[in-house]
Amino acid sequence: MNRLMCFTIGLIAAAGVSAAPDTGKGxxxxxxxxxxxxxxxxxxxxxxxDTKLNEAVxxxxxxxxxxxNNTMSQDPRLLEIKDGVLHLRGIVNDKKAxxxxxxxxxxxxxxxxxxxxYGKVQIRTRFKSAQGAWPAxxxxxxxxxxxxxxxxxxxxxxxxxxxxxxxxHSVYTLKVDKTNTPRKGSTAKIKRDExxxxxxxxxxxxxxxxxxGKPSHTYPRAAEKGEKQWxxxxxxxxxxxxxxGGGWVNGxxxxxPEHYPAGMEIDWVRVYKPE
Numbered sequence: 001m002n003r004l005m006c007f008t009i010g011l012i013a014a015a016g017v018s019a020a021p022d023t024g025k026g027x028x029x030x031x032x033x034x035x036x037x038x039x040x041x042x043x044x045x046x047x048x049x050d051t052k053l054n055e056a057v058x059x060x061x062x063x064x065x066x067x068x069n070n071t072m073s074q075d076p077r078l079l080e081i082k083d084g085v086l087h088l089r090g091i092v093n094d095k096k097a098x099x100x101x102x103x104x105x106x107x108x109x110x111x112x113x114x115x116x117x118y119g120k121v122q123i124r125t126r127f128k129s130a131q132g133a134w135p136a137x138x139x140x141x142x143x144x145x146x147x148x149x150x151x152x153x154x155x156x157x158x159x160x161x162x163x164x165x166x167x168x169h170s171v172y173t174l175k176v177d178k179t180n181t182p183r184k185g186s187t188a189k190i191k192r193d194e195x196x197x198x199x200x201x202x203x204x205x206x207x208x209x210x211x212x213g214k215p216s217h218t219y220p221r222a223a224e225k226g227e228k229q230w231x232x233x234x235x236x237x238x239x240x241x242x243x244x245g246g247g248w249v250n251g252x253x254x255x256x257p258e259h260y261p262a263g264m265e266i267d268w269v270r271v272y273k274p275e
Contacts, residue, residue, distance in 0.1 A: 037213075040120050040272035047268040048086045053079065057114045061107035061239070067246030068136070071105045078106035078242075088242035089263040090133060103132075103260070107241030115142045115235035120272040121154065122199040122210075123240075127192055129160045130262035132255025134243040137198055139236040147171050150231030152207060153185070155198035158249045163187045164198070166209040168219045172229035186217035195267065207232060240266060 036042075046057060053060075060079065063072040071090075080087045090105040123137050136156045141149030151169040158165075167185030177184075188211045190196050201208040201215075209217045221230045242264045245255045 037120070037272060039275055041275050042270060043119070043273050044114075044116065044271040045268060048081045048084050048266070051081050053081065053086075053108065057110055058108045059111070059113065061109055061241060067248065068134070068241055068243050069107070070246075071101045071103045071244055072107060072241075073099070073101075073104040075104050075106075078104060079108070084267070086240075086266040087263055088135070088240065088266070089261050090130070090242050090244040091261045092257045102257075103244040103255070105241075105243050107239060107243070109240075110238045111140070111142070112237075115237045116271050117233075117235045118203050119274075120199065120201045122197050122213075122268075122270045122272070123154060124195055124197045124267040125155070126195045126265045126267075127157055128261070128263045128265075129157075129192055130244075130256065130259030131159050131253060132245050132249055132259070133262040134158055134246060134249040135264035136239070136241050136243070138239050138241070140239060141231055141234045142237050143234045144231070147174050148228075148231060149234070150236075152200060152202070152232070152236065154200055154209070157190075157192065159252060160192070162192055163189050164211070166198075166200075166211075166217055168207060168232070170228060170231050172225060176225075176228060182220050182222055183217075184219060188216040202232065204233060238269065240264075240269075 046054060060074060061069055061072045063069055078089045078091065088106045088108070090103055093099060093101055093104050121139070125135075125137065127133070127135055134156065137154040138156075139152040139154065140146065143149060147169055148171050153165065153167045153169070156165040156167070165185060165187055169184070173184045186209070190211065197212050199210045201210065205221045207219045208215050221232075244262070
């Protein structure tokens with residue numbers, strides 16, 4: 001766990017990866033090491049080796065009006081790095097006199113700090129589940145507003161499910177496509193109490209989702225559908241979010257405050273390029 005990836009700016013640029021230079025421990029930017037995946041070279045990694053979030057790469061998510069961020073908080077109890085693992089927590093709000101939302105949640109994003117275009121992504125994570133919990137690992141295009149920028153959901157998990165969702169979103173999937181062609185997403189079975197690795201292999205023609213290194217769903221570029229179908233030709237940034245509640249997650253029943261605190265643990269985030 002205590003590896004520090006710090007590669008030179010020249011190597012970052014050559015790999016199609018953009019990030020601020022690392023200023024110390026906590027992950028991210030410096031010389032690549034031997035990949036553990038044949039045919040792939042590890043070009044970026046954060047293994048959360050420090051006890052503080054690497055602010056050269058990550059920012060905490062701020063509250064917004066969407067279901068995924070409407071309880072986000074800067075409360076320090078919600079984010080911790082311990083023993084090389086990033087902990088994102090969701091708790092019952094015990095300070096409603098100051099902030100009226102029922103729950104408090106946390107997330108981090110690399111928006112404006114770290115992006116990459118094409119390659120292989122792997123994120124190792126584990127859940128502390130609850131009714132109403134909605135942890136997610138996802139990516140967004142950096143060049144336009146949503147949904148024109150495209151969204152790649154590497155993993156979304158609901159409640160106590162034994163499956164995860166992997167999906168792409170775009171103007172095409174949300175406003176044009178009426179037949180789900182090509183199919184925008186799929187589910188995959190998991191053992192939710194165990195560590196699992198979620199990710200994708202992404203190039204100019206397809207996004208191949210993976211679970212524990214095995215392909216789980218492919219979303220292809222369909223040139224005849226036009227540019228709205230394929231916004232996945234620009235740099236993307238990461239979002240790692242632990243959310244509670246919302247229309248989708250509460251479709252199977254209301255959030256149960258007795259199940260909290262809940263959370264998501266993240267062991268590492270890795271980006272590879274073909275050798």
